[in-house]
Amino acid sequence: MQYVASAGICRANMPAFPRTLVRPLRGKLSGYAVAIGLAIIATILRQAADNLLPPGFPFLTFFPAVIVTAFVAGRGPGALCGVLSLLSSWYFFIPPANTFVLSAPVATALLFFAAVVIVDVLLIDGLQQRQEKLVESQRQLAAMADQQTLLFQELQHRVANNLASVSAMLRIKRRQIERAPESALALLESADQRIELMGRVHRQLYDPAARELALPEQIENVVAQAQDVAGASHVTVIVSAVDARLAIDRMMTLMLLITEVLNNSIKHAFPEGSAGEVRLTLDRVAAGRLRLTIADNGKGLTPEAAGTPRHNGLGTAITKGFATQLGGTISVDGSKGVTTVVEFPEG
Template identity: 30%
Template structure:
């Protein structure tokens, strides 16, 4: 159904053309159609009502009835109709007008639904914009507080908090430029996140951060949680796995399995002597995994250190179903 309506004159003109088209087809197939002199006028009315609206449908109905009554219905070439022919034409007119009104009602409903969708999209865009601005204000406040502190421990803690805020902000930005159904592509989102972390934390050390993730679409809330998990794990590797000027590689791998989403961060650094020791970042990863019905596994690499987070339940199902 065209969104833009034509003027009344054009509707009448084109509606008449639909009727003439139906008449030509009906007349050319009169031998095959036999006792159905109005059959092909019905689809003409239907398409006219869809394309033009109720005025066009009504025009096609009355023109079709006139053409059929004069040229097709016996006695031909006369409007002196028999009682049965008059009843048939009257029923056709009633059906045509009713069809036009029903289609017009459907058109109105569709227009309201489209308007509702546009309004919803606008509201979501406005909400995302406001959320982005709010997160930017929070990030700026944390940065100012960090710069005002002379305690290295406080500065590091505020920097970590700011990085977590930026993870959420980046997911919101992805949502604004992403799909209309509110899904985020984990592949590009995690790749951008890891690229930024590498630029921020590697300093002059030759450390490569590589991301292996298929195109995987998930809802924004799950993307935020995955981003926070990856942020903590990659940050830990960049901060502690490569002391002094040591270089190396941090590998981030995400893949979906039936009802599972697996996140693995592996580095080839110096490893960790105490695998059971958990800092704030590790506790946050465990908390996020627990909220998503997941588990966290840590093991020594050869060389380096491996952390594997497996998300199951609703989180894993959402990732699997949404995969392109």
């Protein structure tokens, strides 16, 4: 909760850059119309103030016109207003009036005006671009804060669910140990493997660097983790999966189901380290519906083996629980090896 509060505080402290002050006129036509209009207004105001001003102020009303145009319409309209202002001040207010006579003093004055206009327009345009980048950065930071808050809530929910699963598993192990105390070491080792694998899968799926991986890559990584924890280098796992979209909590459930079925195959289908193969397939059977098939070429389930832990024990209970969490159905065929099929909705 402290993290969520921190994220909220960070968002509250982010500076607000109002978008309305960042070049409000976006259309080219309206921007250039404003440039022409302000140049005309500046000419009229300068003409009205001509009797009030001493000689030598031909550009007085044109600088504000250029600055305002650049602020509201951007660099192009600002430049156009500057050109029109230069021509208007040159023609109407630089002696000799109503002519475009060019002399050294006139050229100097015009160059000065042009230089100031260019600097003003470029500065305003640079500031606006910087402000737009800051606004975009603020938007991205807000989105990241929202995403991390959501991830934290998902993580908190998943940790609670995983701890509940571990607690239920340990209760079942305790009852098994009470019935057969001599199996305590093997049962505790099995529980340790399940908990370690659950932790690895949890870290993988909630690693920010791995969240952009496609679902087939996520499955391959989880399969490698399961083989590593079980020490099952003698078992070959072939993965073929479509790139489906799953919410992070449902993906976690799917990965834990996969590891549980693989763990059962590794422990029971290939005894004493014998080589074997497991084929894992995830495909679409209909719009918005997926089918997971995990099939091994091990010894299968004979009528005598139907009562073994693999068929009725903790592993089977766990896989059925995961299938239920996915909102799907599960079926197991043990006639030729063991094939587990789970159908569930995508999303």
